[in-house]
Amino acid sequence: MNDVIVSIRGLSHTYMASTPLAAMGLQDASLTLHQGEFSALIGECGSGKSTLVSFLNGLLRPRQEGHVEIFGQDTASPGCDIVSLRRRVGLVFQYPHHQFLEQYVGDDIAHGPRQLGLTKGEIRERVHWAMESVGLDFQGFVDRRTFSLSGGEMRRVALAGILAMEPALLVLDEATTGLDPRGRAQIHDVLRHLRADRGMTILLVSNDMDEVAELTDRVTVLHEGETVLAGPARDILGKPDALEAYGLEPPTTTCVLRALRQAGIPIADTPLTKAETEEAIWQAMRP
Amino acid sequence: MASYEALRHVTLGRYIPGNSFIHRLDPRTKLIACLALMGLVLVATSYTSNTLLLALVTSCVLMAGLPMGYLLSNVRPALPVIVFLSLLQLLFYRANPGAPMLLSWGKLVISFAALKIVIVSLIRFFVLIFLVSLLTNTTTTSSLTSGLESLLRPLNRLGLPGHEIALVGAVALRFVPILGEELESITKAQDARSVGDKNRSRWQVAQNARRVAALIVPLFVDAYRRGEELILAMRARCYHGGEGRSHLVTFTFSSQDYIAFGLIVLFTIIVLTVQQLPLP
Amino acid sequence: MTSDQLIRASNVHYTYDEGVRAVEALCGIDLYVDEGDFVAIAGHNGSGKSTLAKCLNGLLLPTKGDVWVRGQNTRHGSERSLLKIRATVGIVFQHPENQFVATTVREEVAFGPENLGIPGPELHRRVARVLREVGLEGLEERNPHDLSAGQKSRLAIAGTLAMEPHCLILDESTAMLDPIARRNVLALLDDLHDRGLTLILITHSMEEAVLADRVIVLDRGRVALEGSPQSVFADQEVFDELGLNLPVSAAIARELQRRGLYLPGETILTENDLIEALTERVQIET
Numbered sequence: 001m002n003d004v005i006v007s008i009r010g011l012s013h014t015y016m017a018s019t020p021l022a023a024m025g026l027q028d029a030s031l032t033l034h035q036g037e038f039s040a041l042i043g044e045c046g047s048g049k050s051t052l053v054s055f056l057n058g059l060l061r062p063r064q065e066g067h068v069e070i071f072g073q074d075t076a077s078p079g080c081d082i083v084s085l086r087r088r089v090g091l092v093f094q095y096p097h098h099q100f101l102e103q104y105v106g107d108d109i110a111h112g113p114r115q116l117g118l119t120k121g122e123i124r125e126r127v128h129w130a131m132e133s134v135g136l137d138f139q140g141f142v143d144r145r146t147f148s149l150s151g152g153e154m155r156r157v158a159l160a161g162i163l164a165m166e167p168a169l170l171v172l173d174e175a176t177t178g179l180d181p182r183g184r185a186q187i188h189d190v191l192r193h194l195r196a197d198r199g200m201t202i203l204l205v206s207n208d209m210d211e212v213a214e215l216t217d218r219v220t221v222l223h224e225g226e227t228v229l230a231g232p233a234r235d236i237l238g239k240p241d242a243l244e245a246y247g248l249e250p251p252t253t254t255c256v257l258r259a260l261r262q263a264g265i266p267i268a269d270t271p272l273t274k275a276e277t278e279e280a281i282w283q284a285m286r287p
Numbered sequence: 288m289a290s291y292e293a294l295r296h297v298t299l300g301r302y303i304p305g306n307s308f309i310h311r312l313d314p315r316t317k318l319i320a321c322l323a324l325m326g327l328v329l330v331a332t333s334y335t336s337n338t339l340l341l342a343l344v345t346s347c348v349l350m351a352g353l354p355m356g357y358l359l360s361n362v363r364p365a366l367p368v369i370v371f372l373s374l375l376q377l378l379f380y381r382a383n384p385g386a387p388m389l390l391s392w393g394k395l396v397i398s399f400a401a402l403k404i405v406i407v408s409l410i411r412f413f414v415l416i417f418l419v420s421l422l423t424n425t426t427t428t429s430s431l432t433s434g435l436e437s438l439l440r441p442l443n444r445l446g447l448p449g450h451e452i453a454l455v456g457a458v459a460l461r462f463v464p465i466l467g468e469e470l471e472s473i474t475k476a477q478d479a480r481s482v483g484d485k486n487r488s489r490w491q492v493a494q495n496a497r498r499v500a501a502l503i504v505p506l507f508v509d510a511y512r513r514g515e516e517l518i519l520a521m522r523a524r525c526y527h528g529g530e531g532r533s534h535l536v537t538f539t540f541s542s543q544d545y546i547a548f549g550l551i552v553l554f555t556i557i558v559l560t561v562q563q564l565p566l567p
Numbered sequence: 568m569t570s571d572q573l574i575r576a577s578n579v580h581y582t583y584d585e586g587v588r589a590v591e592a593l594c595g596i597d598l599y600v601d602e603g604d605f606v607a608i609a610g611h612n613g614s615g616k617s618t619l620a621k622c623l624n625g626l627l628l629p630t631k632g633d634v635w636v637r638g639q640n641t642r643h644g645s646e647r648s649l650l651k652i653r654a655t656v657g658i659v660f661q662h663p664e665n666q667f668v669a670t671t672v673r674e675e676v677a678f679g680p681e682n683l684g685i686p687g688p689e690l691h692r693r694v695a696r697v698l699r700e701v702g703l704e705g706l707e708e709r710n711p712h713d714l715s716a717g718q719k720s721r722l723a724i725a726g727t728l729a730m731e732p733h734c735l736i737l738d739e740s741t742a743m744l745d746p747i748a749r750r751n752v753l754a755l756l757d758d759l760h761d762r763g764l765t766l767i768l769i770t771h772s773m774e775e776a777v778l779a780d781r782v783i784v785l786d787r788g789r790v791a792l793e794g795s796p797q798s799v800f801a802d803q804e805v806f807d808e809l810g811l812n813l814p815v816s817a818a819i820a821r822e823l824q825r826r827g828l829y830l831p832g833e834t835i836l837t838e839n840d841l842i843e844a845l846t847e848r849v850q851i852e853t
Contacts, residue, residue: 045716045745059475083482091479097508098469098476101501115482147508151612165482178742180612180771181812207745210815249746252815252838259842265849278819282826285848428670428710454668461670464712513665520666523626523658524679524726525650531684535677535694 005169005201006033006056011066012225013051025051027225029066033169033203038195040212040233041205043222044247049205052222053173056203057089058082071168087116090167094174096158097147105131105149105157106142112165130160134190152183159190170194171203176211184211191215213237213251213272221246238270253277260284303424308543309351310425314434316544320551321422327558328411328418334403335566336558337410343554344417351425358420362413369412373405380404432457433536443529450529458517466510473505573637573734573765574600574623574656580631581618581788592618594788595632600767602733605760607768607779607796611810615788616769620738623767624656625649637733654683657727661739663719664712672698672714672722673707679730693729701725701755717748721755734765741775753778773800774814777836784809797834816841 013026026048033039043049054060055068055075062068062076071088073080093099102108109130113123131138134156146157155175162170172191176184188211194200206212212219212233219236221229223246229236237243240250240258253274257267260281271280304310309317324340331337348355362369380401390397423431432453439449477498581593592615600606600623610616621627622634625641634641636652657679660666669675676694685693698704701721706714711722720740727735737756741749753775760766768779776782777796784792784799786809792799800806800817813821820835830844831851 045748054475057479059478086479087482091476093472093476093479095472095476097505098473099480100505101477101480101497112480112482147504161480165480181773182611182810185812209746247747249750253819255838256816256819256841256845260845263842263846263849265845274815274819278822281819281845282823282828285828285845287827287829427708429674432670433674457670458668461667461712465664513662516660516662516665517668519621519626520660521668521678523624523653523660524730525653525682526678527646527650527682532681533684533686533690535674535681535687535690537687 003035004032005035005071006031007067007069008032008052008055009067011052011055011062011068012064013048013055013060013062013066014064015051017063024225026066028227029222029225030227030230031220032230033201034218036199036201037218038191038202038216039204039218039220040216041203041220041222042207042209042212042248045207047222048225049222050173051225053091053171053203053205056169056171057091058085059091087165088168090162090165090170092159092162092170092172092175094177096151096154099158099161100146103145104142105136105144105146108146108157109160109164112161116165126164126166127160130164133163133194134160135186136160152179152186155179155183155187156190159187163194167200169201169203171205173205174207175204176206176208188215207248209237209243209249209251210253213253214274221248223247234270234272237272256281301424302427303353305352305425307351307425309347309421311543312425312547313538313540313544314426314430315438315538316540316547317422317426318431318434318438320547321418323551323555324418325415327555328414331411331558331562332407333562333566334407335564336561337407337414339554339558339561340414341410344414344421347421348417351421353420353424358417358424361416361420369409373409376405376408377401428457428460430536432460433534434538437534437538440529448529450532454529462510462513465513466506469509470502470506473502477501571602572599573602573604574598575635576619576623576629576632577634578632579619579622579629579634581615581622581627582630583618592788593622593629596785596788596790598783598790598793600734600765603763603765605766605768605778605780607770607776607782608785609770609773609776609782609811610785610791611771613787614785616785617738619785620658620736620767620769623736624658625652626658650683654679654730655732656734656736657730657732658736658738659723659727659740661742663723663740666723666726667711667719670710670712671707672703672709672711675711675722676725676729679726683730693731697725697729700728700759715748716744717751720744720748720752724752724755728759732764734767735759736767736769738769739771742771773812773817774837777814777817784811796836800836801834820844 008029008031011026011029015023015025029048029052031041031052041049041052051060055062056070058075058080068075070085073085075085100108101111106127109127110123113126118126128138131141136153136156146154149157159175176187179187191202191204192215195202204212204216216233219229219231219233220227221236221243228246229242237251237254240254243250251272253272257271257277257280261267265284267280267284269280271277324344328340331340348358377397378395380398387399388396389399389402435456436450436453439453442449576596576598579593579596580591583590583592596619608616608619618627622629622641624636625634628642636656639648639652641649641652667675668678673694676697677690680690680693695704698707701724703718703721703725706718711719714722723740724735741752744752756766756768757778768775770776779796782792782794782796782799783790791809792802792805800813806813814836816838817836820830820841824830829848831847832840832844835841835844
């Protein structure tokens, strides 16, 4: 298919290679992302999710086995244009303050666009749009110091800083872990809008399966550095037994549905989200 | 490609498991022996005594089964500096007039004395690296700090904070890998946002300085926050200084340790004697 | 005051002095915790729950109001009695990594009792017992830094348990864990509670709060709701107003009930409640 934007196959990576402290990061990992898709990358703690994500914008490049092709570029080849890759692939990490490069919110969000050789007006427009997208009031936040913000606000500023570069692929590495429900819901809303209004391709790395079930339409499962499952979210998350075998806690919805089926209640189709599940139960049990 | 494995080449302070004679020694023995040998390094100035020292520590490294190449990789980042300093010393050391010259070619003058200084300094450097590696790579951080604490504890009776010094050392050592990982994470996160033209930014000093500041600030903020949390957690667990504390780890010297002490004393006498003899 | 009252807080205020402006984190909290209770203190970030936790064992002294631990006011008394209070009410914070002092699991667990001056043989026994309780036996010589996230969290709990406290406060200690590790830690807590330990769980997750016998919801430094999980969740209006999230199962149940599906039993809080109610309903019908 020609709408494939990320194709990673048979990738292996060892940290601290050729030292006594060598540690396996990836072993035969693969990942395919299509244009316009909202994907999730899931796996236990230490399964190699963050390592795999680092290959997406050339922070890591294949040194051992494996083929990594991002937007048609083979990142293993010396001629690979890493800068253009970073412009197209935006990575948002778990600790937002690690990503801050300037003192003030406005400056920080403008950091990316400024390097792209845009005019002042264009930069301002981008910053404006990015802040609006993540639900930060421009006037209220533009002059705030980045380190004085609350945890939830920091995450949104970090996200805005990446969005301002208008990436073609947005990757969020555990960007909601540790946030309280309110902060989490805000990030979810932002992602839903980006997808609906901009058709942005998004990869969400998460260990909250309820979040993955609500938001995404494709899922890749990593286990001990290896890609063990990949496919439509409905197929992967709809099989709680398989997820449990890989040390993952399946979404509440599919667990409830599994129990109901086991109790002999006929559930039609393969509901996944909260709303779908509720509707399916209603259809099966309505008075 | 940038390397994000900040601590890859730092082997000092990392315990490498093993079961050699040196691994099994009491940490206090190793600390005292290490200090004694460091003292000897300062005293030894002749080729012979330095060669003896190098031979001793090298055989200890081999005996402990430490990978030599891995230890030497410590030196690699420092290599340019060492070469530069050696050259300076070689060229600008002023020997006594009339001292034998190795080379005299116009303004370029290299004396044998200068050469000796450079070679002895290099040997000393390696001896020290090996000594510290021997201590830290064969001793777990915990027994090292417990050993240090038990050596320093008598200081408390003199009103000096022996326990506190050891604790500060332990906490500092514990934070090294954490801060290393953090630095790696920050570098990655910030690199993901640097999308400018590489060739231009590399030579702009001001921009590079800003980049370093951007790295240091979050690292500092995190370290500070971690420190505060640690203090709180220590207070929550009733920490109130070294007074009235009991100790889980207690040490007793074994016959191995007495053998080691004997060997160190013997070796010290030999080196000091050699130093007095008219050998090169 | 009843004899089994472990902690009592009365009109507790706490104001952070941040130079130019003062931030009022707690504005008049009253609460009690009895011996053997399992209490959840829930609320958003910034609701004051962490500040409250630190007031409950004398790490912070209220700017106004009082806290008593087994009848001893945290404000008065010698350093000795403050140590006793902290050994009675142990607290575990959010990031286990930041709480570790030692470089082996064994010494980490021993740190608390060492501070209390527990002598050698008893110290060794305690460390061995606590490590067994939290399921970390066999890892005594490991560096805490090299443990998995779930193990680190259990080690932090072990480090506090070794002081043999009557009460354990967990200040968001599970927030950064993945679901499986979180479930393991929660199972451990349940086990400890069964053996008589008083638990105070500080959390922003309603999924966790429902595990407690009593939930106290804080909002902007005040107690907004208090009662059994059922009663707290039943107060839908206030609950929604506080912007708290309903656990997925509870949300589905609520929606089904709103549409007119009768679900037998008490208010549905957890996945198991929902499954039970639905299967029971089928059995009633047939």
